[in-house]
Amino acid sequence: MESGCSSFQLNIMMMKMAAVSTITLFLLCCSFASTDSKDCDYNAATGGNYTVILAHKLTSSNRLKWMRDSKVIVHRRQNNVFVEGTKENIYENGSLKLTNLQKSDAGKYYPEVHDSDGKQIPNLKGTRLCILDPVPMPRVIFKCSPSVSLTCNIDQQADNPSFQWFHNNKVLTKKTNQTLILEDKKMHKDSFHCEVSNAISSLKSTTVDNPCFDPPKPFFPDKVLGINTWIFVGGGGGVVLVLIIIVIVCCIQTRRKKRLQLKDEGELRLAWTSEQQHQHQHQHNHPPDQQHHHHHHHQQQPAGHTGPRQHRSKQHHNQQRTRAPNPSHPQPSPRRPAQAPPIPVDNDDEQPPPLPQPRKKAPKSPRV
Structure with a gap:
């Protein structure tokens, strides 16, 4: 019995000693942890x-x-x-x-x-x-459902990091958690960024503008048939520009042809006018006695005569042989010389001035 009691008491003592050692080790670990994190010179x-x-x-x-x-x-x-x-x-x-x-x-x-x-x-x-270790570069990630939440994310574990949030470059003094919860979803022209730091370093994230802001849908779709709308707009503008250039070139060509046509018509008109003036000057250069003799000679041919013209001396000799006209019978008026048919005139060309006509001679009264 004594041996059994002694072994039982020994077990109890060993259990107490194990419990005390466990508590001691736990306190030592806590003291080292607190020393490592806070008690650094x-x-x-x-x-x-x-x-x-x-x-x-x-x-x-x-x-x-x-x-x-x-x-x-x-x-x-x-x-x-x-x-x-x-x-x-x-x-x-x-x-x-x-x-x-x-x-x-x-x-x-x-x-x-x-x-x-x-x-x-x-x-x-x-x-x-x-x-x-220095803190890594942070970046802001956000979620929009069920509420707007921003997280200052770091890719690797940092030693004793602390967080700070900025709204429109102003410090949110009471927001020091790694995650920021926002109540208002209707944010416009708002920006957020965060800063992570520890005892030896500090880094700021890039700015996030208008998180979870849903802008109004545009009137035109972003894509048409899988192609960006602006490509269609640019293509249509290019086609319009090409058409405008073609119209301008056609107008220039038409004006040039019209100018050349007017120039050719002016040259033709000038050449025709010069030719008419030359002919008119040639007619005026003939002596008037030759023209009068020619008409007189032509008028003294007998009526109905179709033969060749007689020589001037023979014609004068024949006129002397003819009898004097009977004064009781008046002489018939001489026929009007035949005139050449008019020259056809082109309506498009300018009409030349009329040619001078011979005088009409009145019948001579018989001598008494």
Whole structure:
């Protein structure tokens, strides 16, 4: 019985110890998490550089150690003899040089300095360093149903990000969540953008104009038979322009032909007028006695005579042989010489002036 009771009590004690250890581990994890997120003396960016300052005037006779948490990273003895690390890891004044920082470099850095007698210098301040990734570029995405919601989206996880919203470039002070809910769907001429930041960096998104705004439908459709409406409009305008050019060219050709036709008619009219003037001048150049003799000679031919004209001397001799007319019988009036048929005149051409006609002679009265 005693052995059974002792084993039962031992089990109870072991269970209590396990529970206590579990609670202790949980508290330790919470303390480390709170320390990592809030209790940082300085925040450095991944891939950046940082210098941990040594608040002591170092001499060559001093010994120097730099610790990260409990690990020695630099140990320099007297006369610059390095046990851990190299002289490139510290400056001449003893400050620690950190380059190309990574997440594994986060922790508490503190120095230990001993004088030539081996006595440690007290109250040297350490620095707790946190390493953070820069925030990625954000972009605004929105949904319109059932309500308008804007989300400041980032493509990768960021360390301790915070969000800020802007409406028409004005800060919405009370809107610090990653998602923004809007009540009014009838937005017009409104713009939104967001900003994401952490302890080491900050970036703003591009602006989104009029999210979820439904503009009125245009009078003309955007596409006709799968082709953009503006292509049809441009094609119709091009056809109209070509027709206008063709009409202008035809008008110019017609005016040119008419001008050439008028020029040809003027030249023909001028040539005809010159010819008429030349003929008229030629008629006026004949001597008037020749014309009178010609008409007199023509009138003295006997009536009904159709033979050839007699010589002037023979005609005069015959006239002397003829008897004197009987005064009781009056002489018949001489016939009017036959005139040539009129020359046909073209109605389209200008009519020439009439030719001069011979005088009509009255019958001579018989002598008593």
